[in-house]
Amino acid sequence: MLALAILSLLTAIASLVFAGAAWQKTKDVRRPDPAAVESLPTDVAGLRAEVAALRAESAMDLRHLAVVRFDAFGDAGGHLSWCLALLDDNGDGVVLTSIHGRTEARSYAKSISGWESSQLMSPEEAEAVQQARPQR
Known part of the structure; x- marks a missing residue:
């Protein structure tokens, strides 16, 4: 019974460590890198044309x-x-x-x-x- 309790405690500690690591990764994702924002395309007309083409392609999807x-x-x-x-x-x-x-x-x-x-x-x-x- 003691072995089961110790195993449960170790599993809980490992879960907390993994949860903390996952939370840290999510925290980093929420803050965009200024260099990544600068590299976004500035061609709004090109982006609109691409979105229109994607909409036309998906019009016949059973959605x-x-x-x-x-x-x-x-x-x-x-x-x-x-x-x-x-x-x-x-x-x-x-x-x-x-x-x-x-x-x-x-x-x-x-x-x-x-x-x-x-x-x-x-x-x-x-x-x-x-x-x-x-x-x-």
Whole structure:
């Protein structure tokens, strides 16, 4: 029992030493080096063009997502059914739905274009698309 107590004490001391070293490194990161600040590019127009190019490249990434969980049937609880909307900046993408019952589960996929689907969406699917849409 004494050996376990000593081992715990040594582990605590080692943890404090590592935490102190990590804190010291973080402290140094917070203060920018004046020489590093001086070396930053001063071409604001070039930086703006680069940011615009990066935004254009990422416009078609599926980065707007939302999950809606629900009970598909009154006799099953736990919100095991779900809808997942994966959309890009233009509202193009897919809604995946999984409906779980007591004896089976079914999955559906519907394509989305311009925040709308050509197929009839369930209220939960429409809610997932609405939640994924960025607020402007």
